Structures are given as C-alpha cells and as structure tokens.
Amino acid sequence: MNDFYIILTASLVAINCALMGSFLVMRKMVMIGDAISHAVLPGIFIAYYISGSTASLPILIGAAFSGILATLLIEWFTKKARLQSDAAIGVSYTLLFAIGIVLISKFGANADLDQQCVLYGEIEYVILWLKPVFGAFMLPQQTIILLAVCILLVVAVIIGYKGLFITTFDPNFALSTGIAVGFWHYFLMSGVSLTTVVSFESVGAILVIAFLSGPPAIAYLLTEDFKKMLLLACIVGIFCSATGYYAAKWLDVSIAGSISTVIGIAFTLVFIFTSVIKRKAVVIST
Amino acid sequence: MNVWEHITTFFSVENYTLFVVSIGSGILCLAAGVVGTFTYLRKRALIGDVISHSVLPGVAIAFILTGVKNPVYFLLGAIISGLISIWIVDYVQTKSKLKPDSILALTLSVFFGIGVVLLTKVQHSGNAAQSGLDSFLFGKAASMSMLDVQLFSAIAIINVICIALFLRSFSIISFDENYAKGLGFNVRLIKGFLALLTVVTVAIGVQAVGVVLMAALLITPASGARFLTNSIRRMLIYSGIFGFASGIIGVFISYSGTGMPTGPWIVIVLSAFTLSAILLGKQRGVFARMKVRQNNHVKINNENVLKDIYKLADKGLKTITTKELIDKEKHQPKKLKSTLARLEKLDYVDLVRGMVILSDKGRIAAREVIRKHRLWEIYLSKYFQLDADHLHDDAEGIEHIITPEIEKYLIKLLERPETDPHQSEIPY
Numbered sequence: 134m135n136d137f138y139i140i141l142t143a144s145l146v147a148i149n150c151a152l153m154g155s156f157l158v159m160r161k162m163v164m165i166g167d168a169i170s171h172a173v174l175p176g177i178f179i180a181y182y183i184s185g186s187t188a189s190l191p192i193l194i195g196a197a198f199s200g201i202l203a204t205l206l207i208e209w210f211t212k213k214a215r216l217q218s219d220a221a222i223g224v225s226y227t228l229l230f231a232i233g234i235v236l237i238s239k240f241g242a243n244a245d246l247d248q249q250c251v252l253y254g255e256i257e258y259v260i261l262w263l264k265p266v267f268g269a270f271m272l273p274q275q276t277i278i279l280l281a282v283c284i285l286l287v288v289a290v291i292i293g294y295k296g297l298f299i300t301t302f303d304p305n306f307a308l309s310t311g312i313a314v315g316f317w318h319y320f321l322m323s324g325v326s327l328t329t330v331v332s333f334e335s336v337g338a339i340l341v342i343a344f345l346s347g348p349p350a351i352a353y354l355l356t357e358d359f360k361k362m363l364l365l366a367c368i369v370g371i372f373c374s375a376t377g378y379y380a381a382k383w384l385d386v387s388i389a390g391s392i393s394t395v396i397g398i399a400f401t402l403v404f405i406f407t408s409v410i411k412r413k414a415v416v417i418s419t
Numbered sequence: 420m421n422v423w424e425h426i427t428t429f430f431s432v433e434n435y436t437l438f439v440v441s442i443g444s445g446i447l448c449l450a451a452g453v454v455g456t457f458t459y460l461r462k463r464a465l466i467g468d469v470i471s472h473s474v475l476p477g478v479a480i481a482f483i484l485t486g487v488k489n490p491v492y493f494l495l496g497a498i499i500s501g502l503i504s505i506w507i508v509d510y511v512q513t514k515s516k517l518k519p520d521s522i523l524a525l526t527l528s529v530f531f532g533i534g535v536v537l538l539t540k541v542q543h544s545g546n547a548a549q550s551g552l553d554s555f556l557f558g559k560a561a562s563m564s565m566l567d568v569q570l571f572s573a574i575a576i577i578n579v580i581c582i583a584l585f586l587r588s589f590s591i592i593s594f595d596e597n598y599a600k601g602l603g604f605n606v607r608l609i610k611g612f613l614a615l616l617t618v619v620t621v622a623i624g625v626q627a628v629g630v631v632l633m634a635a636l637l638i639t640p641a642s643g644a645r646f647l648t649n650s651i652r653r654m655l656i657y658s659g660i661f662g663f664a665s666g667i668i669g670v671f672i673s674y675s676g677t678g679m680p681t682g683p684w685i686v687i688v689l690s691a692f693t694l695s696a697i698l699l700g701k702q703r704g705v706f707a708r709m710k711v712r713q714n715n716h717v718k719i720n721n722e723n724v725l726k727d728i729y730k731l732a733d734k735g736l737k738t739i740t741t742k743e744l745i746d747k748e749k750h751q752p753k754k755l756k757s758t759l760a761r762l763e764k765l766d767y768v769d770l771v772r773g774m775v776i777l778s779d780k781g782r783i784a785a786r787e788v789i790r791k792h793r794l795w796e797i798y799l800s801k802y803f804q805l806d807a808d809h810l811h812d813d814a815e816g817i818e819h820i821i822t823p824e825i826e827k828y829l830i831k832l833l834e835r836p837e838t839d840p841h842q843s844e845i846p847y
Contacts, residue, residue: 158517163524164465171631214697214705219464220642227635228690231683238680339472339535343528350521387539393532400525408515 136382138273140375143392145279146336147370149328150344151352152286155363156321158349159301164219165204166345168226169322170329170338172203174233177330182240193278193330200326201319203229275335282331286324290363293320298359340389344370347396354407373399437674443568444685445666447624450575451633452640452662453582454620456655457613459641460593465523466505467637470621471630472527473504475534482541490566490626497622498615504530505614531630563627574623578616582655589613590651628682635686636662643693646700661696665689717761719819722788724750724758725767726818728777729785739775786846792818793839794829800840801833807840 157163176199203225210221272280290297300307300317308314325345332341352365377392384391458467477500481492504526511522582589588609591599600606617637625633644657669685698705727748731739741759744750759775762768767781777785795817796810821829838844 158521161518161520163520167465167468167524167527210697214646215703216642216645216697217459217462217464219462220459220638223464223468223634223638224642224690224693227632227639227686230631231635231686231690234680234683235687238683239676339528339531342524343532346521346524346528350517350525353517353521354515381536384536384540385543386536390532390535390539393528394536397525397529397532400529404511404515408511 136378138276139388140378142273142276142279142335143374143378143388144371145276145283146328146332146341147344147348147374148367149279149283149286149332150341151348151366151370152290152363153321153325153328154345154347154349155352155359155366156297156301157325157345158353159359160321163342163346164222165207165322166325166329167342168207168222169200169203169325170333170341170345172206172226172229173197173200173326173330173333174230175199175236176202177333178233178236182236193327196330197323197326199229200329201322203326204319204322275331278331279335282327286328289320289324293317297321302359336389336392340393343393343396347393347400348373351396351400351403354403369399437670439565439568440563440681441667441670443563443571443666444627444670444681445663446568446575447571447627448636448640448662448666448685448689449659450571450578450662451620451624451636452644452658453575453655454578454613454616455637456641456644456651456658457582457589457593458617458637459645460590460651464638464642465520465634466508467617467621468631468634469504469508469523469527469530470501470618471625471633472534473530474498474501474618474622474625475531475630476500476537479534479537479541483537490570494622497625498618500530501618501622502614505618567627570623571627574620578620579659581612581616585609585612586652628685632682632686635689639686639689639693640665643696646696646703649702657696661689661692665692715819720754720758721762721765721767722784722819724755724762725777725781725785726788726792728768728775729782729789732777740773741775742773744775788818790846791821791826793843793845794826794833794836795821796839796841797833797836798829810840 154163154166157166173196176196179199180193180196206225206229207218207221210216210225211218214221216224296312296317297320299312300314304314307317329338329341332344336344348366348369349362351369352362356362356365373395374392377395378388380395381388381391455467458464474497477496477498478493479496480500481496482488485492508519508522508526511517511526512519588599588604591602591604592606592609592613596606599609621633621637624636628636640658640661641654643661644654647657648654665685665688669688670681672688673679673681673684696704699707701707724744727744727750728739731743731747741752741755744755745752759768759770762781763770765780766778767784769776769778792814795814799805799810799813800807835847836845
C-alpha cells in the first residue's frame with residue numbers, strides 16, 4: 134500500500150506539472166517556472182511561520198501568491214528596468230531564494246523546513262500522515278491536497294483551453310482580436326505557482342522542474358498536436374514516477390533523484406530516436 | 420558593543436577566521452563577477468544555474484571512485500560534469516526543435532537528480548567520510564579555510580589574466596559570433612575556453628555559497644554594472660568591485676547576527692548593489708529614464724501651448740485669453756495654468772490680466788514647432804503618398820522630436836516649400 138501511496142503522490146505532481154509545463158515549454162517560459170519554484174521559498178516560509186503547516190488552503194493561496202510576485206518582479210526588471218530577460222530571471226529568483234533562507238535561519242528554528250527539503254523533498258514521508266477520505270478509504274494528507282489541485286488544474290485547463298491555447302501559439306493574433314493576453318499569462322502563472330507550492334514538500338523544487346520540463350519536452354518531440362502532447366506528457370510523467378520509484382527502492386537511493394534520472398533517460402532515448410537517428414535517415418535518403 | 424567597535428573588531432586581522440572568510444568571499448565574488456560579465460553579455464545568464472546544479476554528479480562520482488574527501492578530486496569531477504552539461508545543452512539545441520529554456524531546465528534538473536541519487540547511494544552505504552559532500556549543495560562559506568582562500572585567489576587571478584589577454588576575442592564573440600567567424604576568429608575554441616573559465620569558477624564557488632546562489636554571483640554583478648556604463652572594460656571593473664564589496668559586506672552582516680547564513684547575505688547585498696545601479700544608473704537607470712521622459716513631457720506641453728497661442732494669433736485674434744485656449748484648443752485648465760506659468764518664467768509669454776501675449780522668443784519657438792509640423796506633413800504626403808487627412812496625427816508627435824539637423828535636411832529635400840498639404844503657409 135505504501136508503494137501505491139508514493140507512486141500516486143508522485144503521479145499527481147507529474148500530472149499537475151505536465152499540464153502547466155506543456156504550456157510553459159510552448160511559451161519558452163520553462164525557466165520562469167524554475168524561477169518560481171525557487172522564489173516561493175519566502176512565501177512558503179511566511180505561510181509556515183503563521184500557520185505551522187502548509188495544509189490550510191488560504192495559506193496555500195498566499196504562498197502561491199509569492200510565486201506570482203516573482204513573475205511580477207521579473208516583469209518589472211524586463212519591462213520597466215529593461216534588463217535582458219535571462220538576467221532578470223536569474224537576479225530575481227536568487228534574491229528571493231536568498232531572502233527565504235535568511236528568514237528561515239533567523240526565525241525558522243521550529244519550522245520543519247530547510248534548504249535540503251526545498252531542493253529534494255521528502256516523498257517517503259507522505260505516508261506518515263494518513264487521513265480518511267469518504268469514510269474508510271485512507272489517503273496521505275499531501276496526496277489529498279495534490280488531488281484537489283490536480284482536479285482544479287484539469288478543470289481550469291479545460292475551461293480556459295481556448296484562451297491559453299491562442300495566447301500560447303499566436304499571441305499577436307490574440308492581442309489583435311482583443312483577447313486579454315495578460316490575463317491568461319497570470320492565469321497560467323497562478324497555476325504554476327500553485328503547482329510548485331503544493332509539490333515542493335513532497336518532491337522538492339528540482340523534481341518539480343524535471344516534471345515541468347521533461348515530460349512536456351518528450352511529448353513535444355513525439356507529437357505536433359497540442360492536445361495529444363498534454364495527454365502524452367501526463368502519461369510519460371506517470372510512467373517515469375512509477376519506474377523511478379521502483380528503481381529507487383531497488384537501489385536504495387533518493388526517490389526524487391531517481392525519478393529525475395529516469396526522466397533524463399527517457400528524454401535521451403526519445404531524443405536519440407526522434408532527433409539524431411531520424412535526421413540521419415533523412416540525410417541518407419536525400 | 421557599538422557599531423564602530425563592531426566594525427573594527429571585524430576588520431582586525433587578529434580575528435583570523437573572519438578575516439579569511441571575508442577576504443575569501445570577496446575574492447570569489449570578484450572572480451565570478453568578472454567572468455560572469457561575458458555570461459551576461461552572451462545572454463546566457465541561466466547557464467550559470469545549469470552548471471552549478473550539474474557539478475553535483477561529478478563530485479559524487481569523484482568520491483565514489485577515490486573514496487577520499489579530496490577537494491582536488493572533487494573539483495576535477497565538478498569541472499568535467501559541468502563541461503558535459505554545457506555540451507549537452509548546446510548539442511540538444513542544435514539537434515532538436517526544443518527551445519533553449521526547456522533544455523536548460525531539463526539538463527539542470529536531470530543532472531541534479533543524478534547527483535542526488537549518487538549522493539544518497541554514498542550516504543546509505545555508510546561511508547562516514549561523506550559528510551563533506553553536502554557542503555557542495557548548500558555552501559559552507561563560514562568554515563572557509565586558508566587553503567580555500569588561496570584557491571579562490573588563484574582562480575580570480577587566472578580569470579583576470581585570461582580576460583585581460585583575450586578581451587578582444589571574448590568581447591567579439593559576446594556581441595556577434597558570426598562577425599567573429601568572418602574575421603577569422605576560432606569561435607569554437609574561444610567559446611570553449613570561456614566555458615571552461617566559467618565552469619571552473621562555478622565549481623569552486625558552489626562550495627562557498629551553494630548550488631542555487633552561485634548563479635547570482637555570476638550574473639547579478641554584471642546586470643548592475645551594465646546600467647552604469649557602455650564600456651566593456653568598465654563593466655568588468657564594476658562587476659569585480661560589486662562582487663568583492665558584496666563578499667565582504669555579506670560576511671560582515673552574517674557575522675553580526677546570530678545564526679545568519681553567509682551565502683544568502685552575500686547575494687542580498689549583491690542584489691542591493693545591482694538594484695541601486697538599475698535605479699540610479701546615469702543614462703540607463705530607471706530614474707534617469709524617468710527624468711528624460713518627464714523632461715520630454717514638459718517640452719511637448721510647452722511647445723503645444725506655444726503653438727496653439729500662435730495659431731490663434733495667426734487667425735487674427737487680437738487678444739488671447741486662457742479661456743479661449745481652453746475652449747478652442749481643448750486644453751485642460753489645470754495643466755494649461757501650470758504650463759503657462761512655466762512659459763512665463765522662461766520669457767516665452769507674458770501673462771497680463773488673463774491675457775496671453777507671446778514674446779519675441781516665444782514667437783520664434785512657436786514658429787519653429789509649426790514649421791517642423793508642416794514640413795513633416797509635406798514629407799509624408801510626398802514620399803509615402805498619404806492622404807491629407809492622415810498627416811496631422813503623425814506630425815503632431817514628430818514635431819517635438821525633429822532636430823535642427825533633420826529640419827535642415829527636410830528643407831533641402833523638399834526644396835524649401837511655401838505651403839503644406841492643407842495650403843497653410845510655412846513660417847520660416
């Protein structure tokens with residue numbers, strides 16, 4: 134049963150990240166996702182400090198808000214200060230991360246939170262806090278939150294699909310037809326922040342980035358159809374979670390690390406198959 | 420203890436550990452800031468993030484292979500895996516349709532994941548000597564030794580010398596790779612060399628400030644320096660100074676508070692420097708550009724009011740009052756009042772009992788604006804074949820921007836025309 138809980142938790146993170154990551158990959162904004170996942174640290178800490186846990190919904194939203202704050206900061210740097218965008222991302226998230234660590238070391242003696250936990254998470258421990266759902270059925274507390282966010286994101290993507298799609302693939306057309314490009318940008322960024330905040334405790338920032346970039350990139354190499362890409366990214370994410378978990382158990386190593394490694398291996402295989410071999414075949418045939 | 424005592428104790432050489440840590444951090448930040456200038460100029464700021472995450476597997480493998488905690492082996496492993504990560508980013512980018520950001524994120528997370536796997540393998544195998552490996556992730560600036568400082572100094576000297584020797588090559592590939600190729604530079608070699616310098620700096624620095632914050636040491640000083648100067652030499656110097664000062668001040672702050680981490684404070688100080696540069700930079704700074712915009716705004720307002728007074732006078736009105744300007748030319752009363760007050764101060768107009776009278780100086784200025792406006796309208800209709808009713812709005816904006824040189828050129832080009840497309844006379 135523990136295996137099931139852990140794989141379910143990782144898979145839920147994978148689905149959340151695949152949904153958001155596919156849009157980020159197509160918008161060339163994955164590194165902003167990376168930045169958000171580090172920059173939420175002060176928000177998460179403040180949430181911890183006030184409530185003592187990340188389990189309550191208003192606090193979650195508050196922490197996710199700090200992710201949006203990070204995107205606002207990046208935007209201020211690029212648009213108002215005219216700093217080039219890569220540097221704007223680098224400067225803002227390192228600053229926010231540094232502030233987060235200073236806050237933790239100053240006031241966080243009791244908070245169960247440190248850099249290690251932020252970077253690689255502790256998915257093994259999700260099973261320690263089981264809670265009943267629908268009476269008899271038991272689920273880890275983290276998993277319930279992830280499930281709720283997952284449902285929220287699926288609904289949001291389905292309802293907002295048209296707007297997200299058009300602002301992703303043809304922002305100029307969207308702008309000229311009066312679609313609120315800015316609204317959909319922040320709509321997506323809120324989703325990314327929420328995903329990062331609820332995922333960080335169980336899998337850590339690094340696996341969140343691996344999930345945000347890996348499965349969507351693999352799916353993108355395999356298909357041109359965006360709807361298929363979304364679905365494929367989710368499946369790849371779930372597959373990598375399960376494989377990674379069993380590999381970690383077998384080798385007795387970190388689960389989050391193992392899943393990232395499996396994503397890397399999966400990407401390498403798909404990349405060699407689609408980009409290296411196929412290109413060679415094209416060269417030979419012409 | 421008062422502040423001054425605090426500072427003197429801090430900077431006294433007797434306080435050996437602190438002295439070592441602050442000088443070490445300063446030198447490290449200097450080395451990173453200098454080499455990071457090129458990372459910034461090549462718009463590859465996030466590669467620093469990738470390298471710092473990617474050194475982990477190399478360190479772990481070095482430990483597994485040798486079984487000892489030798490910083491030289493660690494460093495070697497770190498450099499090799501850092502270089503591999505850069506190569507992978509470049510290779511995947513040329514071979515697939517994926518965009519750089521996806522590849523960067525994927526590479527850094529997968530390399531880090533592999534590193535964590537290897538690290539946990541080492542930990543679970545119960546080798547007691549592994550405790551030092553963690554410092555590679557989160558930094559250990561506070562426990563810096565004299566040996567570390569020597570290492571930092573060495574890399575700083577190497578960076579500075581290499582950049583001094585190859586400044587021309589580095590600058591040219593940072594701005595225009597194709598141009599460099601055309602000139603016969605070996606672009607691949609120069610890029611590789613620059614990458615090597617960056618990787619070595621990052622591999623050494625990660626031990627002091629940790630994986631996440633290393634990216635800041637590389638990129639934050641250069642981002643600030645860019646707002647202070649347009650010269651690459653000055654930028655290098657400013658980056659180095661920002662880095663060095665932040666290193667020392669960061670250590671000072673973390674020493675002053677209990678349980679304060681050093682690395683994050685260095686980054687916060689660095690960011691404070693950079694933010695100030697971004698806000699206060701003489702030309703490119705946010706405030707400087709705001710001031711320019713404000714000045715332009717004032718100039719445009721002045722010119723518009725002058726122009727409208729002149730036009731009303733041109734229509735044969737003997738006395739022009741503020742009321743007429745508000746009614747006929749749709750000026751906002753409040754704004755008009757302040758603009759007129761300003762114009763009176765500059766001797767452009769005289770305000771007598773609600774009447775507005777242009778001075779000679781004001782008349783000349785108003786005629787200049789109208790002339791530019793009408794010249795531009797002729798230019799547009801002649802060279803862009805625009806209809807007469809499409810000309811006004813464009814000219815309304817450009818009239819404030821045309822310099823005397825452009826005006827001269829327009830007059831010459833249009834052969835000193837007498838009337839504009841609306842048959843109004845052009846005042847010379």
